Amino acid sequence: xxxxxxxxxxxxxxxxxxxxxxxxxxxxxxxxxxxxxxxxxxxxxxxxxxxxxxxxxxxxxxxxxxxxxxxxxxxxxxxxxxxxxxxxxxxxxxxxxxxxxxxxxxxxxxxxxxxxxxxxxxxxxxxxxxxxxxxxxxxxxxxxxxxxxxxxxxxxxxxxxxxxxxxxxxxxxxxxxxxxxxxxxxxxxxxxxxxxxxxxxxxxxxxxxxxxxxxxxxxxxxxxxxxxxxxxxxxxxxxxxxxxxxxxxxxxxxxxxxxxxxxxxxxxxxxxxxxxxxxxxxxxxxxxxxxxxxxxxxxxxxxxxxxxxxxxxxxxxxxxxxxxxxxxxxxxxxxxxxxxxxxxxxxxxxxxxxxxx
Amino acid sequence: xxxxxxxxxxxxxxxxxxxxxxxxxxxxxxxxxxxxxxxxxxxxxxxxxxxxxxxxxxxxxxxxxxxxxxxxxxxxxxxxxxxxxxxxxxxxxxxxxxxxxxxxxxxxxxxxxxxxxxxxxxxxxxxxxxxxxxxxxxxxxxxxxxxxxxxxxxxxxxxxxxxxxxxxxxxxxxxxxxxxxxxxxxxxxxxxxxxxxxxxxxxxxxxxxxxxxxxxxxxxxxxxxxxxxxxxxxxxxxxxxxxxxxxxxxxxxxx
Ligand SMILES: Nc1ncnc2c1ncn2[C@@H]1O[C@H](COP(=O)(O)OP(=O)(O)O)[C@@H](O)[C@H]1O
Ligand SMILES: [Mg+2]
Numbered sequence: 001x002x003x004x005x006x007x008x009x010x011x012x013x014x015x016x017x018x019x020x021x022x023x024x025x026x027x028x029x030x031x032x033x034x035x036x037x038x039x040x041x042x043x044x045x046x047x048x049x050x051x052x053x054x055x056x057x058x059x060x061x062x063x064x065x066x067x068x069x070x071x072x073x074x075x076x077x078x079x080x081x082x083x084x085x086x087x088x089x090x091x092x093x094x095x096x097x098x099x100x101x102x103x104x105x106x107x108x109x110x111x112x113x114x115x116x117x118x119x120x121x122x123x124x125x126x127x128x129x130x131x132x133x134x135x136x137x138x139x140x141x142x143x144x145x146x147x148x149x150x151x152x153x154x155x156x157x158x159x160x161x162x163x164x165x166x167x168x169x170x171x172x173x174x175x176x177x178x179x180x181x182x183x184x185x186x187x188x189x190x191x192x193x194x195x196x197x198x199x200x201x202x203x204x205x206x207x208x209x210x211x212x213x214x215x216x217x218x219x220x221x222x223x224x225x226x227x228x229x230x231x232x233x234x235x236x237x238x239x240x241x242x243x244x245x246x247x248x249x250x251x252x253x254x255x256x257x258x259x260x261x262x263x264x265x266x267x268x269x270x271x272x273x274x275x276x277x278x279x280x281x282x283x284x285x286x287x288x289x290x291x292x293x294x295x296x297x298x299x300x301x302x303x304x305x306x307x308x309x310x311x312x313x314x315x316x317x318x319x320x321x322x323x324x325x326x327x328x329x330x331x332x333x334x335x336x337x338x339x340x341x342x343x344x345x346x347x348x349x350x351x352x353x354x355x356x357x
Numbered sequence: 358x359x360x361x362x363x364x365x366x367x368x369x370x371x372x373x374x375x376x377x378x379x380x381x382x383x384x385x386x387x388x389x390x391x392x393x394x395x396x397x398x399x400x401x402x403x404x405x406x407x408x409x410x411x412x413x414x415x416x417x418x419x420x421x422x423x424x425x426x427x428x429x430x431x432x433x434x435x436x437x438x439x440x441x442x443x444x445x446x447x448x449x450x451x452x453x454x455x456x457x458x459x460x461x462x463x464x465x466x467x468x469x470x471x472x473x474x475x476x477x478x479x480x481x482x483x484x485x486x487x488x489x490x491x492x493x494x495x496x497x498x499x500x501x502x503x504x505x506x507x508x509x510x511x512x513x514x515x516x517x518x519x520x521x522x523x524x525x526x527x528x529x530x531x532x533x534x535x536x537x538x539x540x541x542x543x544x545x546x547x548x549x550x551x552x553x554x555x556x557x558x559x560x561x562x563x564x565x566x567x568x569x570x571x572x573x574x575x576x577x578x579x580x581x582x583x584x585x586x587x588x589x590x591x592x593x594x595x596x597x598x599x600x601x602x603x604x605x606x607x608x609x610x611x612x
Contacts, residue, residue, distance in 0.1 A: 159448040160447075160448055161444065161447055161448050181450065184448060184449060184450045185450055187448070189445065189448050191441050191444065191445050191448075192441075193441035194441065195440070195441040195442045195444065195445030195446075196442060197367060197371065197442050198440075198442075199370070199371050199374050200367065200370060200371070204367075204370060208363055208364075208366070208367045209449075211359065211360065211362075211363030211366075212360055212363055212364075212446070212449050212450065212451060213449065213450065216359045
């Protein structure tokens with residue numbers, strides 16, 4: 001009402017006291033008042049409309065967020081299902097393979113790698129301490145152990161990179177000390193430190209290895225090039241073929257390193273910590289590659305990742321402080337220790353050893 | 358042999374991607390050739406200073422260039438030894454002679470290319486300064502500088518096998534300086550005489566420059582040419598043998 005009075009005062013030029021509108025101005029007063037009321041209603045309406053609109057927008061945003069969240073959740077669930085399926089498939093495949101092997105008489109399969117009382121001392125340090133191990137043809141064995149367990153030293157002895165201090169190691173019946181050259185012909189190796197020529201491109205690295213490992217009598221230049229192409233395709237390295245290998249990411253370098261080890265199609269493949277330092281995705285990717293090259297090949301893979309040993313290997317050898325404490329399939333290890341899952345098995349074996357001392 | 362060539366090819370690719378290699382093995386010697394020729398122009402004729410006249414200078418610069426081939430051999434071998442790549446190759450069917458020959462062949466090739474480029478540059482400098490160079494001598498020195506090249510790259514292989522990648526370049530720079538100085542590349546060792554000449558005569562470097570200079574001048578006397586070539590060749594053979602032995606023993610020790 002105050003505004004109405006001010007309005008009236010403005011139009012009449014008279015000072016009007018509150019509540020006492022002179023009769024002569026009564027009509028004018030009503031007009032002013034009704035005008036003001038209308039204006040207020042309109043303003044109120046506008047504000048209300050704004051509020052409603054704001055609410056609608058907010059509701060929309062929330063709904064959109066909910067939908068997006070749902071989509072993400074769905075994706076995650078789907079991804080998990082897929083991963084679970086892959087792992088399950090692997091397990092099933094492994095079981096089938098195992099059954100196949102059993103049918104074929106795995107027991108009668110040839111012993112491809114035989115270590116007898118193998119030792120390596122560095123001064124007083126026993127890096128590898130009197131180990132015995134047999135790997136059958138076509139089998140994939142994981143050498144599982146923490147850093148410093150002696151895994152790399154074992155791999156180095158098998159690949160003729162270091163001489164054993166005691167015992168013997170034979171690969172396909174060939175002694176790693178007395179028949180070095182014949183061992184080198186059938187063993188492919190991917191060392192723990194990625195061994196690639198960093199200034200050479202991916203393709204040049206592979207061509208070089210092809211020249212070193214493929215017998216020039218059986219493989220002329222053209223056949224060697226074909227083999228390089230084949231490996232580039234198999235390991236999906238085509239997109240980086242002209243990239244200098246030193247510029248590749250860790251995952252790609254490992255993949256190249258394994259591809260280089262595979263160029264001569266070796267009977268025996270030694271992979272020393274192939275997924276060390278890789279992120280989860282790169283590791284999974286590499287597992288798939290390793291799965292592919294398992295066929296008809298004897299592989300020793302060293303790792304300190306439980307899930308890697310579990311996912312990839314037919315048998316597992318647990319190595320602690322230079323000694324192989326226990327060997328067997330996951331099932332056998334679980335049975336021996338009365339534990340479920342490799343991690344529990346491993347912990348119980350380590351604790352058992354510590355008590356032993 | 359195939360594996361040697363494969364490894365040689367790899368080394369050649371490796372060296373060809375190092376810009377410093379071009380700078381030190383080719384560009385720097387050419388620069389010195391030009392600079393010293395300019396210096397020679399400013400020396401009064403009466404001084405009788407012949408060391409920097411192009412028919413003397415080009416032989417000296419050739420040896421100067423070869424000392425850098427030694428440096429780069431040492432760097433390549435020492436760097437390779439520090440990588441797991443070389444270690445991994447020890448597990449391959451490669452023999453130790455595949456390694457040593459695989460290092461030496463590309464270096465010999467580089468030395469020959471270096472000699473050709475330097476002799477062509479000398480021709481240009483000679484034309485400008487109005488001194489006559491014998492084409493036969495220039496062609497012949499490309500062939501007869503191979504023994505000294507083998508000597509230098511063998512020394513490089515020895516240092517590369519013994520030292521790590523950090524200390525190899527430093528130690529080799531000492532040899533570059535000593536070889537250049539005691540080889541009489543930039544001063545007249547014979548003219549100076551005395552105890553310095555005695556030291557020079559006990560080391561192979563002066564004989565290298567003598568062979569290169571006298572071949573370019575086509576001066577085939579026993580004292581200047583024959584005797585020097587014999588000494589350089591024998592030293593080259595001894596150094597190469599020593600390099601093979603050193604690399605082989607280090608290869609075993611590295612494992
Ligand atoms: N060249 C060497 N000289 C001395 N000790 C070594 C050498 N190589 C390995 N060792 C020692 O041997 C033990 C086993 O090492 P390694 O085989 O590399 O273990 P892992 O690969 O399982 O991590 C470690 O204690 C390590 O310190
Ligand atoms: Mg290791």
